Structures are given as C-alpha cells and as structure tokens.
Amino acid sequence: xxxxxxxxxxxxxxxxxxxxxxxxxxxxxxxxxxxxxxxxxxxxxxxxxxxxxxxxxxxxxxxxxxxxxxxxxxxxxxxxxxxxxxxxxxxxxxxxxxxxxxxxxxxxxxxxxxxxxxxxxxxxxxxxxxxxxxxxxxxxxxxxxxxxxxxxxxxxxxxxxxxxxxxxxxxxxxxxxxxxxxxxxxxxxxxxxxxxxxxxxxxxxxxxxxxxxxxxxxxxxxxxxxxxxxxxxxxxxxxxxxxxxxxxxxxxxxxxxxxxxxxxxxxxxxxxxxxxxxxxxxxxxxxxxxxxxxxxxxxxxxx
Numbered sequence: 001x002x003x004x005x006x007x008x009x010x011x012x013x014x015x016x017x018x019x020x021x022x023x024x025x026x027x028x029x030x031x032x033x034x035x036x037x038x039x040x041x042x043x044x045x046x047x048x049x050x051x052x053x054x055x056x057x058x059x060x061x062x063x064x065x066x067x068x069x070x071x072x073x074x075x076x077x078x079x080x081x082x083x084x085x086x087x088x089x090x091x092x093x094x095x096x097x098x099x100x101x102x103x104x105x106x107x108x109x110x111x112x113x114x115x116x117x118x119x120x121x122x123x124x125x126x127x128x129x130x131x132x133x134x135x136x137x138x139x140x141x142x143x144x145x146x147x148x149x150x151x152x153x154x155x156x157x158x159x160x161x162x163x164x165x166x167x168x169x170x171x172x173x174x175x176x177x178x179x180x181x182x183x184x185x186x187x188x189x190x191x192x193x194x195x196x197x198x199x200x201x202x203x204x205x206x207x208x209x210x211x212x213x214x215x216x217x218x219x220x221x222x223x224x225x226x227x228x229x230x231x232x233x234x235x236x237x238x239x240x241x242x243x244x245x246x247x248x249x250x251x252x253x254x255x256x257x258x259x260x261x262x263x264x265x266x267x268x269x270x271x272x273x274x275x276x277x278x279x280x281x282x283x284x285x286x287x288x289x290x291x292x293x294x295x296x297x298x299x300x301x302x303x
Contacts (some may be wrong), residue, residue, distance in 0.1 A: 020198040021234045027194055027239025029245070031187030032135075032281045036246035038180035039277050040269050045173050047267040048165075053140045056163040060084060060133040060150050063157045064105075071157050076131065080155025084133060084272060087149060096145060099136040105129050110192040188288060191238075195231045195289055196296035203227060203297055205270045231293030232286055238287030243278040 062081065063071035086095060088100055103111075109126040116124075137270060143161040150156050250271060259268050 003281045010088065017180040020194070020201065021230070024191065024194050024198060024231070024289075025241070027187060027191040028235045028285050029241040031184050031191055032186035032239055032242035032285055033245045034180050034187060035284065036242060036274075036277045036281050037249070038177050038184060039280065040246065040250065040273060041173060041180065043175045043273050044269045045170060045177070047269065048173075048265060049170055051267045052158070052166050053163060054268050055136075056140055056145045056161070056166070056206030058135040058137065058143050059158075059160045059162070060135065060146070061130040061157045062132065063129055067126050068157055070152070073154070076155035076157075080153075081131065084150065084153065084156065088133065088135070093146070093149060096137055096139070096142050097135055098138050099184040103132045103134060103135040105131055131174050163256040188284075191235070192288055192292040195235065195292045197294045198234075199227050199231055199296040202230065224294065228290055229298040234298075235285040236282070239282040242285070245283070246277055247271070247274050 032194075032205040062076035063074065063085070065075050085102075088097060105126040108131075109124065112124060112129065113121055137143060137146070140161075140163055143163065147159045147161065150159050250269060250273070254268050255270060258265075
C-alpha cells in the first residue's frame with residue numbers, strides 16, 4: 001500500500017469536507033473536555049477524601065454544667081472520665097484507635113478564644129465547654145463502633161464523627177462528576193454519529209472514484225484507509241484542543257486561582273494529574289474516530 005497516496009487522499013477528503021471536519025473537531029473538543037474534567041474531579045474527590053479521612057476525628061464530648069437530655073446529672077465526674085478512658089484503652093477498642101487526645105475545659109476555652117477573638121472572653125467561660133476525648137482511628141469507617149460504645153454512657157453528652165460533615169460535600173462533588181460524565185457521553189455519541197455521517201458523505205461524493213478504484217483491483221483496505229484517517233485526523237485535533245483546555249484549566253483555574261483562595265482544601269489536583277489525563281483523552285478520541293469511521297465506510301462499501 002502506497003502510504004503517500006493514501007495520505008494525500010485523506011488530506012483531499014479533509015479539504016473537501018472542511019465544514020463537517022470543523023464540526024467533528026468542535027464536538028470532539030467539547031466532549032473530551034467534559035471527560036477530562038470528570039476524571040480530574042474524581043481525582044480531586046479521592047485526594048480530598050484521603051486527606052480528611054486520615055485527619056478526621058471522633059469526638060466524645062463529656063457533660064458540662066449545662067443541662068441537656070443526655071446530661072441530667074450535671075458535670076461529668078472523674079470516675080466517669082476514667083471509665084471512658086479505660087474503655088478506650090480496653091482490648092475491644094484499642095486495636096481500632098491510632099491516637100487519643102484528651103482536651104480539658106481550659107484548653108477548649110483557649111482554643112475557642114483564639115478562634116473567635118478576645119472580645120468574647122467575657123461572654124464564654126470554661127465551665128460552658130466540654131472536656132473532650134479526640135480519637136483518631138486506624139480506619140475511619142469504624143467510627144460507628146466508637147459511637148455505639150459511648151452513646152448513652154454516663155457522663156457522655158454526645159459522640160460526633162467529624163467525617164459526617166464532609167460526606168455531603170463529597171456526595172455533591174460526586175453528583176457533579178456524574179453530570180459531567182453524562183454530558184460527555186452524549187457529546188461523544190454525537191461525535192461518533194457526526195464522524196459516521198461525514199465519512200458516508202465523503203464516500204458518496206467520491207463514489208465515481210471509488211468505482212474506478214474497484215475496477216482496477218484496489219483492495220477494500222486501500223479504499224477504506226483514507227476515510228478512516230480523515231476521521232482520526234479530525235478527532236485528533238479535537239483531542240489535542242481538549243487536552244490543552246484541561247491543562248489550561250488546571251494551571252489557571254486550580255493552581256493560579258483556587259489554590260490560594262480556598263484554604264480549607266489543602267490537596268488539589270495539579271499539572272501532574274492533568275498530564276496523566278492527556279493520553280487518555282487522545283486515546284479515546286482516536287479510537288472512537290477510527291472505529292466509527294471504519295464501521296461507516298465498511299457499511300457503505302457493502303451497500
């Protein structure tokens with residue numbers, strides 16, 4: 001097979017169908033940009049979850065002088081504090097726990113004043129704040145065990161898992177990822193149909209040439225290859241544009257803007273992750289174009 005002739009035929013086909021080629025490039029660009037965004041969003045969710053799961057704590061709040069439904073007997077006694085500590089160090093819970101830190105009322109008071117400012121020092125008193133056991137688990141998924149062990153225990157006001165406050169955020173980000181994937185899939189389907197239609201129109205416009213090539217004994221592979229290359233070239237351009245958009249989005253949107261403004265997120269996807277996405281986008285674009293173009297031209301030649 002003469003490669004130069006095949007390549008020249010593919011270039012001529014691209015020139016003849018310039019408007020359709022531009023459509024393929026744009027649809028591929030948009031769809032693969034959504035694919036790249038969805039992949040990066042899932043990477044970001046994974047990084048955030050890994051970071052916070054490792055640092056999230058289970059807090060066992062002991063009773064204060066403030067009356068609550070679980071603290072009818074007033075401030076937790078030393079015996080009750082010792083009972084909680086003994087259970088944390090016991091054989092049932094100790095293997096699940098990586099670290100335990102006990103925070104006194106005075107330490108809690110200092111932390112609160114440092115957070116809200118000295119203006120509230122006369123409003124808040126140490127007696128209003130809880131003595132707290134801060135527990136880091138080996139596996140944060142085992143937090144239910146801690147909650148069951150201490151909920152309802154004498155002197156315990158409440159057991160809170162910090163990770164439960166982050167679950168809605170992770171769920172919202174996951175839904176956003178699914179939406180991006182859904183849009184990307186629809187756009188990819190549109191790109192496949194557009195590539196197939198373009199190849200068929202190109203083949204129809206050159207039907208006389210194809211008839212002559214058949215008469216002189218050209219193989220189906222020789223006839224099909226230029227059409228497949230047309231779709232691949234157009235999709236490759238769209239893939240490169242989508243890759244550039246993903247890289248630009250991470251550089252300017254994440255590293256230059258979000259990283260310095262959203263302080264509670266300390267782990268962001270970076271250019272390293274973005275470069276990992278680039279070959280995936282190019283591969284998806286090229287493979288889909290080659291398969292759809294090959295299927296379309298084979299069906300046309302059989303007709």
